[in-house]
Amino acid sequence: MEWIELFISFFVANVLGYGGGPASIPLMYDEVVTRRAWLSDMDFSNMLALGNALPGPIATKIAAFVGYGVSGWAGFTSALAATVIPSAAALILLLKLLQKYRTSPVVKGMTLLVQPVIAIMMVTLTWQMGKSSMVSIGTIQTLGIAAVAFWAMNIRKIHPALVIVAAFAYGAIVLSHMV
16 A cells, blocks of 8 residues: 555645656655655665756656655556646646736746745755765765865856766765775
8 A cells, every 4th residue: 555655645745846846856855755764865865866867857757766666566656647647737727727827916926936935945955965965974075075066067067967977976986985
């Protein structure tokens, strides 16, 4: 019956995750790590890093990985369906309604006011993952890697997938000998 829990957990995370995969990640983290303990904090961080390096939507990759790990193919199917169905149904049912009222001040206000909430959710997730990293590899390594990643993506405009691959390589070559 874990596939039912998977469906409910991913359904809730994706229905409430306004803004797509990135907005759903903190909600998935809460369900997968905090509430259900299907993954550890470190496992979630690793899965998220690898998932971001691969092509395609992150939410479906998280659902597929966690679902399969928890309950095999039934869990895979259940978690993936719970991730895809809410968005597909909302798109099909609400597209005309949104187009009709897209210039409405109420709709614009709702959209603008939910953005700070999503930003705080992302900051909270970043803080939790940063704390875990500091415990695992130390503060200096964590801040150094974060600074290099920030520089690479924001100043040098290197694609995030390449930065993640470089971090994997650094971890395999350097950190594996330190930890």
